[in-house]
Every structure is written in structure tokens, then in C-alpha cells.
Amino acid sequence: MAENILEKLKQTILDFDEDAALDAANEALAAGVDPVEAVGALADGLNELGDKFERMEVFLPEIMLASDAFKNALSVLEPEIKKRNTEGQKAIPVVIGTVQGDVHQVGKDMVATFLTTAGFDVHDLGVDVAPSRFLEEAKKLDAKIIAAASLMSTTRPVQKDLIDFLEAKGVRDNFIVLVGGGVVTQEWADQIKADGYGQDAIATVEIAKKLLHVA
Structure with a gap:
């Protein structure tokens, strides 16, 4: 059945x-x-x-x-x-979205879903999300993780813009920044000093748990 x-x-x-x-x-x-x-x-x-x-x-x-x-x-x-x-515990807030200039959502939706099934409190900002909005929502929700997806080579630099923006605001150390998407690689994540790279939805969940030291 x-x-x-x-x-x-x-x-x-x-x-x-x-x-x-x-x-x-x-x-x-x-x-x-x-x-x-x-x-x-x-x-x-x-x-x-x-x-x-x-x-x-x-x-x-x-x-x-x-x-x-x-x-x-x-x-x-x-x-x-x-x-x-x-039930009986407070879920860890996560803010997720596709970066500014990019309107692809399927991959991002998959990651959001798998994070939810893993017990995270996921707040999906949708697509075309500016760095300032990522920060605004993360502060409002007291999020521990900001997850930024890019599916186009022309928008991938916005992931770096997000990290630079957080640094400029003096709050970079307040958040774990995860990046992913079809055009994103571990090399790129290292280059822009992201905290983690998710090759797919399952990998993103695992790296989120590892960085937060949760089972």
C-alpha cells in the first residue's frame, strides 16, 4: 500500500x-x-x-x-x-533563497525541503534575493544559517557580494553561510570564504549539521 x-x-x-x-x-x-x-x-x-x-x-x-x-x-x-x-525542542532557524538576479528555484526548493525534513526551521525567501534582504531576515529570525543558491554563472558573484556585505556590516561571524547551485563548486566556496558548500540537497543538510554540531 x-x-x-x-x-x-x-x-x-x-x-x-x-x-x-x-x-x-x-x-x-x-x-x-x-x-x-x-x-x-x-x-x-x-x-x-x-x-x-x-x-x-x-x-x-x-x-x-x-x-x-x-x-x-x-x-x-x-x-x-x-x-x-x-515537538519538545526549538528548531534551528535557517534563511534560504536564490541570489539577486537569479529566478531559478527548483534546486533551492529541494534544499529547503530536505533541511525541513532534517528538523530545521526553514524560512524560504524565494528568488532574486538581495544581500541586504538575506541579512534583514536572518537578524529578524535570529537565524544561525544563511543559505544562498545560484544557478547561473552571471549571478554566482552575488554569493560573494553577500559575504562581503555581511563583513561590511560587521556581522559575518554571526552566521554560517552555505552556498550551492548548479554553477557553484567547492573551489568557489573556498575562494569567497563561505562556511560550507552543498553539492546537492543531502550534502547541504549534512554540512549544516556538521557546522552546527547537531546529530
Whole structure:
């Protein structure tokens, strides 16, 4: 039963079907499926589409539709995940966004979701986020981590701008800055003195936990 529902969730992503994704997410919770496993099935669908995108078998409009389906399902699953993760403890706040000038969101959404499933209190600022807004929201939420994604070579320098901005404001040491995205490498992260680099969503969660010394 659970396996069928998980497969159905994945298929809604591959079919770019927002309504079906919402229905499948509700079905998963009603059937007692672990919401983290449900998100994993959705992620499998997005990863498969990502491979197809690289092979030019699908294109950006389809990826955006799949992202919308993912968000629909997540709107049902995420509250349950947060409830489970925050019972009896205060979740660590994280601010995440795609940097200024960049409107790509699928990869960033994946990272935000996996951080949520890992128990972080994730505040997604969306796309085209200026360095000043990253700082404003991080201070407001008392965030420990700022995660900045870039998916375009022309916007990658904004990750450096963010770190330079934090240094100029005298608050660089107050935050762990993680960078990632399709055009980002460990070499780049080292060059701009980021605290960590996430090659993918799972790696980002692991480096966040390591830097915060949490299990």
C-alpha cells in the first residue's frame, strides 16, 4: 500500500500534475505513510526530471510545472514534518533563497525541503534575493544559517557580494553561510570564504549539521 502511494507521488511529479500531487499527499498522510518518505518520493521525481533536463528530454516550462506540483504536495506534508521535528525542542532557524538576479528555484526548493525534513526551521525567501534582504531576515529570525543558491554563472558573484556585505556590516561571524547551485563548486566556496558548500540537497543538510554540531 505505502509503496503504491510513494510511486504515485513520484509519478505526479513526472506528469507535472499539481492536483494529483495534492491528492496523493493527502492520501499518503491518511494512509499513515511517513511524510519524510513521501517527500523523498517527490524528490526522486524531481531528480529524474533533472536528469532528463540535462539530456534535453524536457525543458524549463516542464520543470517549472513539476516544481509547482512539488510545492502543492509539500503544502500538505511539510506541516506534519515540522510538527514531528519540533515537538519538545526549538528548531534551528535557517534563511534560504536564490541570489539577486537569479529566478531559478527548483534546486533551492529541494534544499529547503530536505533541511525541513532534517528538523530545521526553514524560512524560504524565494528568488532574486538581495544581500541586504538575506541579512534583514536572518537578524529578524535570529537565524544561525544563511543559505544562498545560484544557478547561473552571471549571478554566482552575488554569493560573494553577500559575504562581503555581511563583513561590511560587521556581522559575518554571526552566521554560517552555505552556498550551492548548479554553477557553484567547492573551489568557489573556498575562494569567497563561505562556511560550507552543498553539492546537492543531502550534502547541504549534512554540512549544516556538521557546522552546527547537531546529530
